[in-house]
Amino acid sequence: MNNTFFIKYLLVYVFFLMHLNVNAQRTRPNIILILADDMGYGDLGCYGQQLIKTPNIDRLAKEGTRFTNFYAGSTVCAPSRASLMTGQHSGHVSIRGNGEVPLSAADSILPQILKQKGYTNGMAGKWGLGLPGTTGVPEKKGWDFFAGHLHHVEGHYQKPDSAWQIVNGKSTKVKIPEGMYANEWFNQSALDFIQQNQKQPFFLYVSYTLPHAELVVPEKYLQQYLNANGTSKFSHEKAQPPGMHYGPQPYPKAAYAAMVTQMDDYIGNIIALLKKLKLEENTLVIFASDNGTHTEGGRTKKDAAEFFKSSGPLKGTKRDLYEGGIRIPFIASWKKHVPANTVSDYSGSFWDIVPTLTELTGTKPPQVDGVSFLSTLMHKKKMQRKTPLYWEFYEGGFKQAVRKGNWKAIRFYKGTSAERTELYNLLKDIGEKKNLAAVYPAVVKEMEGLMDKERVPSANVLFQIK
Numbered sequence: 280m281n282n283t284f285f286i287k288y289l290l291v292y293v294f295f296l297m298h299l300n301v302n303a304q305r306t307r308p309n310i311i312l313i314l315a316d317d318m319g320y321g322d323l324g325c326y327g328q329q330l331i332k333t334p335n336i337d338r339l340a341k342e343g344t345r346f347t348n349f350y351a352g353s354t355v356c357a358p359s360r361a362s363l364m365t366g367q368h369s370g371h372v373s374i375r376g377n378g379e380v381p382l383s384a385a386d387s388i389l390p391q392i393l394k395q396k397g398y399t400n401g402m403a404g405k406w407g408l409g410l411p412g413t414t415g416v417p418e419k420k421g422w423d424f425f426a427g428h429l430h431h432v433e434g435h436y437q438k439p440d441s442a443w444q445i446v447n448g449k450s451t452k453v454k455i456p457e458g459m460y461a462n463e464w465f466n467q468s469a470l471d472f473i474q475q476n477q478k479q480p481f482f483l484y485v486s487y488t489l490p491h492a493e494l495v496v497p498e499k500y501l502q503q504y505l506n507a508n509g510t511s512k513f514s515h516e517k518a519q520p521p522g523m524h525y526g527p528q529p530y531p532k533a534a535y536a537a538m539v540t541q542m543d544d545y546i547g548n549i550i551a552l553l554k555k556l557k558l559e560e561n562t563l564v565i566f567a568s569d570n571g572t573h574t575e576g577g578r579t580k581k582d583a584a585e586f587f588k589s590s591g592p593l594k595g596t597k598r599d600l601y602e603g604g605i606r607i608p609f610i611a612s613w614k615k616h617v618p619a620n621t622v623s624d625y626s627g628s629f630w631d632i633v634p635t636l637t638e639l640t641g642t643k644p645p646q647v648d649g650v651s652f653l654s655t656l657m658h659k660k661k662m663q664r665k666t667p668l669y670w671e672f673y674e675g676g677f678k679q680a681v682r683k684g685n686w687k688a689i690r691f692y693k694g695t696s697a698e699r700t701e702l703y704n705l706l707k708d709i710g711e712k713k714n715l716a717a718v719y720p721a722v723v724k725e726m727e728g729l730m731d732k733e734r735v736p737s738a739n740v741l742f743q744i745k
Contacts, residue, residue: 343611390420437493437495440457477556495528518531
C-alpha cells in the first residue's frame with residue numbers, strides 16, 4: 280500500500296467515523312424541561328384562561344400535545360421537584376415536604392442518568408434540593424452548568440442582588456447584574472447555555488420562580504394589565520401592604536397576570552432561539568408547573584378560584600390534595616415527532632418523566648415508581664395507566680391521596696389516626712363536589728389499601744405522621 284493511497288484511506292475512514300458520531304448525536308435529542316412555579320391548571324389560554332395573555336405557551340401547545348390529566352409530584356415545591364428528578368412518588372422519595380432537606384447521595388437523578396449517553400446538563404432557576412456542603416448540591420447531581428437559587432426561600436424574591444453559579448466545579452455566590460430581575464437572569468443563562476451547546480446533545484432544565492410570590496414584576500409586563508391612568512384593569516384590587524414576608528404590591532391581580540405573561544415571553548425567547556439555530560427537529564420541549572396555583576403575596580383564594588379561575592374546573596389550590604393542588608398544565612412539543620395540535624387524556628405524573636426520557640435516550644433508569652408514556656407522547660399507541668397514582672402531604676395534618684382509573688380518594692388524619700376518607704369519581708365529577716365514600720364503601724376500602732401499600736415510612740423525622 281503506497282503512502283498516497285494510505286492517506287486517502289485514512290481520511291475516508293476518519294470522515295466515516297465523524298459521520299457516525301454526528302448521526303449518533305442526532306439520535307439523542309436535546310431535551311428542554313421548563314417548569315413554572317405555582318401556576319394553576321387554568322392559568323393558560325390553551326387551558327381556558329380568558330384574562331391572562333400566554334400566546335407563546337399556547338402556540339407551543341398548538342405545535343405539540345396538551346395533556347389534560349397530568350399531575351405534579353406533590354402539592355408544594357420541594358417534594359414535587361424531587362419526584363420529577365428521581366422518578367419516585369411522595370410515598371418513597373427522600374424529600375416529602377418543603378424545607379432544606381437535600382437529595383441523598385443514593386438518589387440517582389435525571390441529569391446523572393443522561394450523562395450515561397453523553398448529555399451536557401444545564402439548569403437555570405430554582406433548585407431547592409440541596410445547599411452547599413450537602414449531598415444534593417447541583418455539582419454533585421450531574422449538572423455541568425447551574426445558574427439559580429439553591430435555597431427555596433431565595434426564590435420568594437424577584438429582584439435579589441445575588442444567586443448561585445457553578446464556578447470551577449463548585450456552587451458559588453455571584454452578583455446578579457444591577458437592576459435585573461432574577462427570572463430575566465435565569466432566562467438569559469438558559470439562552471446562553473443553548474447557544475454554547477447547540478452542537479452536542481444537551482438537557483436543559485429551566486425552573487422559573489414565576490408566578491410565585493412575591494408579586495413583583497417588570498414594568499413592561501405590568502403595563503399590559505394597567506389602565507392609562509396607572510390603575511389596575513381588574514376590579515376590587517386589595518393591596519399587599521409593606522412590612523410582610525413578601526414585598527408590597529398595590530395590584531396583586533394585575534401583578535399575578537403580568538408574571539404569567541412575563542414567563543410566557545421568556546419561553547417565547549427560548550423557542551425563537553431553537554428556530555434560529557434550526558434545533559426544533561432535534562429538541563423535545565416540555566412545559567409544566569410544579570403544583571397548583573398559590574394564594575400568597577397579596578393574592579386571595581377568591582382571586583385564584585373565582586376571578587381568574589386559576590384552577591380551571593378543579594377544586595383547591597397549592598397545599599391541597601384536591602385536583603387543583605396537584606393536576607397541572609403539561610405540554611410537550613417536538614417538531615415532526617410529537618403530533619401537532621393534539622390533546623391527550625393520559626393520566627401521567629412527574630414520576631413518569633424519568634422512565635419516559637430514559638426510554639427516549641436509551642439510558643437505564645434507577646428503580647422508579649413511574650412508567651414510560653413515550654408511545655403515547657409520540658402517538659404511536661394510546662396507553663391506559665395500570666398503576667395507581669399516589670401522594671402524601673404533611674402540612675396542616677397528614678393527608679394521603681390515590682387515584683386508580685376514574686376513582687380518587689383522599690384520606691385525612693388527625694394526629695396519627697385516620698379521621699376520614701373522601702371518594703370521588705373524576706370522570707363524572709372533576710370538581711370533586713360529591714363525596715361518594717358512603718355510597719361505595721368497598722371502593723373506599725380498596726383505595727385505603729392502595730395508600731397503605733404505596734407508602735414506605737420515611738426515616739426523616741420531618742416526614743413522619745405525628
